[in-house]
Amino acid sequence: xxxxxxxxxxxxxxxxxxxxxxxxxxxxxxxxxxxxxxxxxxxxxxxxxxxxxxxxxxxxxxxxxxxxxxxxxxxxxxxxxxxxxxxxxxxxxxxxxxxxxxxxxxxxxxxxxxxxxxxxxxxxxxxxxxxxxxxxxxxxxxxxxxxxxxxxxxxxxxxxxxxxxxxxxxxxxxxxxxxxxxxxxxxxxxxxxxxxxxxxxxxxxxxxxxxxxxxxxxxxxxxxxxxxxxxxxxxxxxxxxxxxxxxxxxxxxxxxxxxxxxxxxxxxxxxxxxxxxxxxxxxxxxxxxxxxxxxxxxxxxxxxxxxxxxxxxxxxxxxxxxxxxxxxxxxxxxxxxxxx
Ligand SMILES: Cc1cc2nc3c(=O)[nH]c(=O)nc-3n(C[C@H](O)[C@H](O)[C@H](O)COP(=O)(O)OP(=O)(O)OC[C@H]3O[C@@H](n4cnc5c(N)ncnc54)[C@H](O)[C@@H]3O)c2cc1C
Numbered sequence: 001x002x003x004x005x006x007x008x009x010x011x012x013x014x015x016x017x018x019x020x021x022x023x024x025x026x027x028x029x030x031x032x033x034x035x036x037x038x039x040x041x042x043x044x045x046x047x048x049x050x051x052x053x054x055x056x057x058x059x060x061x062x063x064x065x066x067x068x069x070x071x072x073x074x075x076x077x078x079x080x081x082x083x084x085x086x087x088x089x090x091x092x093x094x095x096x097x098x099x100x101x102x103x104x105x106x107x108x109x110x111x112x113x114x115x116x117x118x119x120x121x122x123x124x125x126x127x128x129x130x131x132x133x134x135x136x137x138x139x140x141x142x143x144x145x146x147x148x149x150x151x152x153x154x155x156x157x158x159x160x161x162x163x164x165x166x167x168x169x170x171x172x173x174x175x176x177x178x179x180x181x182x183x184x185x186x187x188x189x190x191x192x193x194x195x196x197x198x199x200x201x202x203x204x205x206x207x208x209x210x211x212x213x214x215x216x217x218x219x220x221x222x223x224x225x226x227x228x229x230x231x232x233x234x235x236x237x238x239x240x241x242x243x244x245x246x247x248x249x250x251x252x253x254x255x256x257x258x259x260x261x262x263x264x265x266x267x268x269x270x271x272x273x274x275x276x277x278x279x280x281x282x283x284x285x286x287x288x289x290x291x292x293x294x295x296x297x298x299x300x301x302x303x304x305x306x307x308x309x310x311x312x313x314x315x316x317x318x319x320x321x322x323x324x325x326x327x328x329x330x331x332x333x334x335x336x337x338x339x340x
Contacts, residue, residue, distance in 0.1 A: 022052040022147065024078075024113040025105055028070065029093065029121055034062025036069050038221040039117035042176035047115045048078050049144045049179075055081040057105065057194065059090035059098065067191050075185025085194035095124035096204040101197050103132050106169065108195075112147070118173040119220075126173050137171040138163055142178035156273040157296035176220075177279030177300055212266065219269065222252035224282040227271060227298070230258040231287020231308065231327055238264040241331040242286060248338040254278065256294050272297035287327050290315025307331065 026047040028040040036058075047054045056079060058066040063086040070082050083105065089097050102125060106114055114129065116122035118140045130137040143151035145162065150172065154161045219225065226246040232238045238259065246253045254271040255264060271278055273293040283301035288294060290306070290313055298304070299318050306319035307327050316322045323330050 022050075022112040023110055024050055024052045024054045024115055025102075025109070025111045026054055026056045027098075027102065027114070027116040027122070027125070028056050028058045028066060029117065029119060030058065030060065030062065030066045032062070032091070034058075034060070034065030034069070036066055037117075037119075038181060039119050039176035041074070041181040042179040043115050043117045043174055044074065044076060044079070045182040046141075046144060046172075046174045046179045047113070048076055048182060050113055050115075050147055052078065052113065052147070053081075054079045055083055055105075055109070055111070056189070057083045057085065057102070059085040059087065059093075059101070059194075061086065061088045061091055063087075063090075070187075071189050071191065072186050073184055074187060075183040076187050076189075079187050079189045082189045082191045083194045084191060092206040092209070093121045093124075094204055094206060095121070095128055098125050099128040099132065101194060102129050104195055104197065106133060112168065113170045113172060115172050115174060117176045119176075122173040126171055130171050133169065133171075135167050135169050135171050136165075137173065138165055139173045140175050141172055142175050153296075156292055157299065158292060175277060177277055212268070216246070217250070217252045219252045219254055219271075219276055219278060222278070223280050224249050224251035224284075225254045225271075225278060225280045225298075225301075226251045226284045226286065227254035227256070227288060228259055228264065228286050229256040229288030229294075230262060231289075232259065232264060233287075234262075235264045237328070241327065241335075245284070245286075245331055245335045245338070248335050249282070249284075251282070251284075252280075254283075254298075256288050256291075285315050285319070286331060288315055289313050290318065307334075 024047045026043055029037045063084045067082045067084045126137045141150040141152045149164045151160050151162050228238050228242040255269040257270055260267045260270045273296040277297045279300040281302045283298050284305045286307045304319045305321045306315040307323045307330050309326050311324045
């Protein structure tokens with residue numbers, strides 16, 4: 001593949017910011033059917049806040065469907081190009097396959113910003129691109145102050161760092177719960193093909209996936225979450241109390257690390273510093289003390305309801321509504337009233 005950047009020594013290339021205009025490359029994740037994920041709509045919103053022209057990169061067998069969705073369902077005046085890499089090799093978002101493509105685009109085009117959501121795909125791809133291009137990524141940002149300045153949580157969300165980045169290319173991952181989805185509508189973006197890449201020489205290939213089938217809303221994007229902690233005592237009580245309440249609210253189920261470690265539920269449900277970060281409209285915390293590592297994953301929820309028999313439990317400091325009492329009595333009563 002011919003590119004201008006490949007002919008320019010990297011030091012000169014990095015310092016030659018005058019060669020570039022400000023523009024943003026946004027990486028878009030999709031479902032296997034090619035539906036754009038909510039987290040990527042948030043990434044587009046973040047890209048839009050930079051005010052630069054945006055190119056959106058969609059990949060995989062169903063990249064055409066994703067490109068149509070981006071053009072016809074999203075109101076974003078800054079989105080002027082949709083780059084389509086229709087290739088089954090990208091279907092499972094293997095970082096070994098995606099990194100060369102993103103790197104090639106970032107090298108050869110005049111991008112000042114690269115934005116991806118802070119999902120497992122983003123977390124896999126961003127450091128690789130940073131290492132190959134020799135730029136420091138700025139991870140998990142929650143706010144854009146200006147094109148060079150970003151806010152990101154540190155110390156498990158206990159402090160916010162405002163980071164000014166002097167690099168001429170900013171490689172950014174966003175915390176999607178901090179950026180609402182971009183507005184619905186349509187745009188005039190041009191659809192173009194991505195450069196053809198040689199197949200990876202790393203010998204990595206997708207062997208298969210074993211997925212737990214779940215009818216519930218996805219934890220990362222659910223608007224309501226019912227979450228259980230160690231106060232539920234065992235798996236049987238967790239399932240008997242948390243599941244019906246979640247059913248009655250059409251909510252996703254979450255848990256603390258203590259509940260996961262004790263085997264009450266699957267570890268994919270863990271919320272917190274070392275689990276998922278969520279910000280639903282409603283978060284119901286049952287038998288959860290409110291340790292900082294748990295709060296790091298849910299304290300941005302719009303309305304927090306806590307059920308705990310200890311009035312001094314720290315969860316009440318972040319709760320909008322607190323029910324002090326035995327969860328074995330409160331939860332069935334609440335479920336019954338909601339179901340009625
Ligand atoms: C490096 C590190 C990373 C971590 N990452 C995470 C993380 O990502 N997510 C996470 O959640 N934790 C994480 N933790 C663990 C965290 O510190 C806490 O131990 C954990 O969150 C506590 O879970 P819990 O609230 O379920 O349990 P507990 O702290 O034991 O709280 C149980 C609560 O239930 C209440 N209760 C008991 N019985 C009843 C009853 N009958 N009715 C009503 N209430 C009752 C109690 O009053 C208590 O407040 C991490 C810890 C470390 C060190």
